[in-house]
Amino acid sequence: MTGGRVAVRTVDIRAPVGDxxxxxxxxxxxxxxxxxxxxxxxxxxxxxxxxxxxxRIRAALxxxxxxxxxxxxxxxxEDKVVSLFTNALERDLTLEDGDWDDExxxxxxxxxxxxxxxxxxxxxxxxHCLTNLRSQDTNRQVEIVVVDNNPSxxxxxxxxxxxxxxxxxxxxxxxxxxxxxxGILAAGGDLVVMTDDDVTAxxxxxxxxxxxxxxxxxxxxxxxxxxxxxxxxxxxxxEIYGGLGRGFERKEADAAWFQRSRRVxxxxxxxxxxxxxxxxxxxTDPGVGLMLEALGPGMPSGVGEDTYLFYKVLKAGYTIxxxxxxxxxxxxxxxxDGLRRQLFDYSxxxxxxxxxxxxxxxxxxxLVYLGFRLPLGHARRIAARLRGRSQYPLRLSLLELKxxxxxxxxxWRSLQRVKREGTSSQRPNNRVPD
Amino acid sequence: MRAASNPAVAGSGQTVGDAGGAFRPVxxxxxxxxxxxxxxxxxxxxxxxxxxxxxxxxPLESVRVxxxxxxxxxLSLRRAVVESAGRWxxxxxxxxxxxxxxxxxxxxxxxxxxxxxVRQPLPSVTVAVCTRNRTEDLAECLEGLTSLxxxxxxxxxxxxxxxxxxxxxxxxxxxxxxxxKEPRPGLDWARNRxxxxxxxxxxxxxxxxxxxxxxxxxxxxxxxxxxDEIMAxxxxxxxxxxxxxxxxxxERAGGFGRGLRxxxxxxxxxxxxxLGSGRFGTGANMAFRRSIFELIGVFDPALGAGTATxxxxxxxxxxxxxxxxxxxxxxxWAIVRHRHRRDYDALRKQLTDHGLALYAYMIRSALAYPExxxxxxxxxxxxxxxxxxxxxxxSFVRPSRFPRDLIVAEMRGALVGLTRxxxxxxxxxxxxxxxxx
Numbered sequence: 001m002t003g004g005r006v007a008v009r010t011v012d013i014r015a016p017v018g019d020x021x022x023x024x025x026x027x028x029x030x031x032x033x034x035x036x037x038x039x040x041x042x043x044x045x046x047x048x049x050x051x052x053x054x055x056r057i058r059a060a061l062x063x064x065x066x067x068x069x070x071x072x073x074x075x076x077x078e079d080k081v082v083s084l085f086t087n088a089l090e091r092d093l094t095l096e097d098g099d100w101d102d103e104x105x106x107x108x109x110x111x112x113x114x115x116x117x118x119x120x121x122x123x124x125x126x127x128h129c130l131t132n133l134r135s136q137d138t139n140r141q142v143e144i145v146v147v148d149n150n151p152s153x154x155x156x157x158x159x160x161x162x163x164x165x166x167x168x169x170x171x172x173x174x175x176x177x178x179x180x181x182x183g184i185l186a187a188g189g190d191l192v193v194m195t196d197d198d199v200t201a202x203x204x205x206x207x208x209x210x211x212x213x214x215x216x217x218x219x220x221x222x223x224x225x226x227x228x229x230x231x232x233x234x235x236x237x238x239e240i241y242g243g244l245g246r247g248f249e250r251k252e253a254d255a256a257w258f259q260r261s262r263r264v265x266x267x268x269x270x271x272x273x274x275x276x277x278x279x280x281x282x283x284t285d286p287g288v289g290l291m292l293e294a295l296g297p298g299m300p301s302g303v304g305e306d307t308y309l310f311y312k313v314l315k316a317g318y319t320i321x322x323x324x325x326x327x328x329x330x331x332x333x334x335x336x337d338g339l340r341r342q343l344f345d346y347s348x349x350x351x352x353x354x355x356x357x358x359x360x361x362x363x364x365x366x367l368v369y370l371g372f373r374l375p376l377g378h379a380r381r382i383a384a385r386l387r388g389r390s391q392y393p394l395r396l397s398l399l400e401l402k403x404x405x406x407x408x409x410x411x412w413r414s415l416q417r418v419k420r421e422g423t424s425s426q427r428p429n430n431r432v433p434d
Numbered sequence: 435m436r437a438a439s440n441p442a443v444a445g446s447g448q449t450v451g452d453a454g455g456a457f458r459p460v461x462x463x464x465x466x467x468x469x470x471x472x473x474x475x476x477x478x479x480x481x482x483x484x485x486x487x488x489x490x491x492x493p494l495e496s497v498r499v500x501x502x503x504x505x506x507x508x509l510s511l512r513r514a515v516v517e518s519a520g521r522w523x524x525x526x527x528x529x530x531x532x533x534x535x536x537x538x539x540x541x542x543x544x545x546x547x548x549x550x551x552v553r554q555p556l557p558s559v560t561v562a563v564c565t566r567n568r569t570e571d572l573a574e575c576l577e578g579l580t581s582l583x584x585x586x587x588x589x590x591x592x593x594x595x596x597x598x599x600x601x602x603x604x605x606x607x608x609x610x611x612x613x614x615k616e617p618r619p620g621l622d623w624a625r626n627r628x629x630x631x632x633x634x635x636x637x638x639x640x641x642x643x644x645x646x647x648x649x650x651x652x653x654x655x656x657x658x659x660x661x662d663e664i665m666a667x668x669x670x671x672x673x674x675x676x677x678x679x680x681x682x683x684x685e686r687a688g689g690f691g692r693g694l695r696x697x698x699x700x701x702x703x704x705x706x707x708x709l710g711s712g713r714f715g716t717g718a719n720m721a722f723r724r725s726i727f728e729l730i731g732v733f734d735p736a737l738g739a740g741t742a743t744x745x746x747x748x749x750x751x752x753x754x755x756x757x758x759x760x761x762x763x764x765x766x767w768a769i770v771r772h773r774h775r776r777d778y779d780a781l782r783k784q785l786t787d788h789g790l791a792l793y794a795y796m797i798r799s800a801l802a803y804p805e806x807x808x809x810x811x812x813x814x815x816x817x818x819x820x821x822x823x824x825x826x827x828x829s830f831v832r833p834s835r836f837p838r839d840l841i842v843a844e845m846r847g848a849l850v851g852l853t854r855x856x857x858x859x860x861x862x863x864x865x866x867x868x869x870x871x
Contacts, residue, residue, distance in 0.1 A: 046700060048700060062528045090516055097739060107503070175758045259832065
């Protein structure tokens, strides 16, 4: 393409650009662009025949130099002219009249919500949480469903005496996924919101969390989780580990995001079910369904019930939005034993979750991740610590490694337990009558 | 617990892979920046709107906007336009203003100043629609054709081996459309008949499942007017609707669109980048200077829908135009809308045909141009790896939202396509003899 004879011509942007002629002997023409004696640059095009049309020259010049030309023509800098133009575009694009000017459109009030709170022998937290949920600022119909994961203690039943209207569901099979599923099955709302008994939500939390559902394509919304206090070393370390929050930028994930990556899908970056809302139709979609009982707290696997649900949601083609303005405060474990247990569970569950996507969804990306990237990540962090570039204690890194190694066995034990106790849908409604 | 009440799920009637549940139709809209941006309502069924942003009829950018509470507000559309298409508005405005030599106003021109700088005269154009037993679709197609705005236009319907007179009666009911019957079955018999029958200097082809943009003929004519060297112009094909999952899957498989940027194509000695000629466009939107057929010959009747190869005639003609040293322009300003197959089985068949047609075209061209056999074989292998084998392997590595059986269907088509040309050639010779007798 670079061979042959090249003609040289000039064009002044202050004169109409006409056809170029007498090009019969040339293969290409290079057009230098002038503005008041200054050369802005050039474009080069192949010539066929004797002339090149004005339209083709203009297209080539605009593709090569449009912003420069605009800046030179109006005597402004390039940045200035682009921002002026963008403003002009906003100003000049007229809108058809209508009663739609309340932007952005909120979710209509007729959409009802069920809030599912799972609890396990923490009556004080539960009482605090319910008081908090009751004071949410909303006009929509809200149903609160409390799932007691240890009905024999009767703790939740006692608390609920003070909260008439709150639905109690009992699920004696231990495990957060069992408990949440029982709540989902008992919920009647168009949306199912999940939270924990140890969080505190500001009064506008619920509305901010459900707001993105006005968009038809959104099926799950997750929110930010901030530390209620950072009083102890354990609580600070948990935040260094990564905490539960997922940042202050809005983000979303869809099937394209799910599929594009050659690496495993980092669903854990989308949030957690301590602060998440779901369209209830998801749970009857054969491609999604309920939470996998073998994953999550209360099971040997430790965690992963929410991330695996996100995985299925994305795989089925729905969109997940992370909405940081819908934040809650979470009280992290205050002592080191609690933190260690939690990190150990996270490490087991992380591997259990990946193995689940491998076994159930044939996601072979997992092999590279578990065999290579995950150990590499640990090695890097340990190396950073040894060089003094990280505050994260070596002991916790080793604990995580141990958790990762025991992950497969933990998943196996969890699956065996579910086999014994049955899946959630096999015992559909544990709703306790009022 | 409520039952799922998504009408799109119930309506599609076909669960494909795991992607069925989340599917919602996509609404296709054009926004003309010279006019007020509308509030779109009544979109309860839709998940998002796919907006073609246009200025002076020129497609600048395609933007996806989520549907919120049953519609898209003008404000949300404007935000999307400014964010995604702003860059291309600048590009177009500069191109436009260079025509007048006044590049100093950073605003949106309401009138197209460049319109007066189009080369005159515009060539006469014949639009030919080759159809076979699809009278229902054809009616909508013809309606679009009669609303074309062009100074010197002839409309021609070539009815290919029809099994009834429905098409003939339809065409008779519309003024100013010529009807011609071509009894030999095979799209290229019909296309070649159009070459003989047409009176226009330019012959533009479109399909019976297509609705043309009102500016289509004008954009083709203006591009041909640019230079006598331009022998072929292909245009943009966008979907007419994305109401069903198979239609969306067809777009995901690559669709017919070849982007919104124009390209001027001519092959220098020894270059082979034109072998994958599907990149230049498709038969639903292609036009030729009629004199080219005297120089390089007509369509090969062994290719094309209705033969054993079931397509590839368009690819082969693009290739031949370039191989013989002529200029082919991809002109996205010339727009048609294609109704993709609505149901899954028809989609699978179409993808099989795509594989088949491509490899039949390659065999045909390798036979016709022996010096290109090596290059064609390399391209054929590379494409088979890139398009078929690699996608198939990836579908095993990670869950895909594109059903594997469609990948397999196209791959099967490619393999079968290698053997089909010889048979199609024999069929064509027989028909040619019968035609003479």
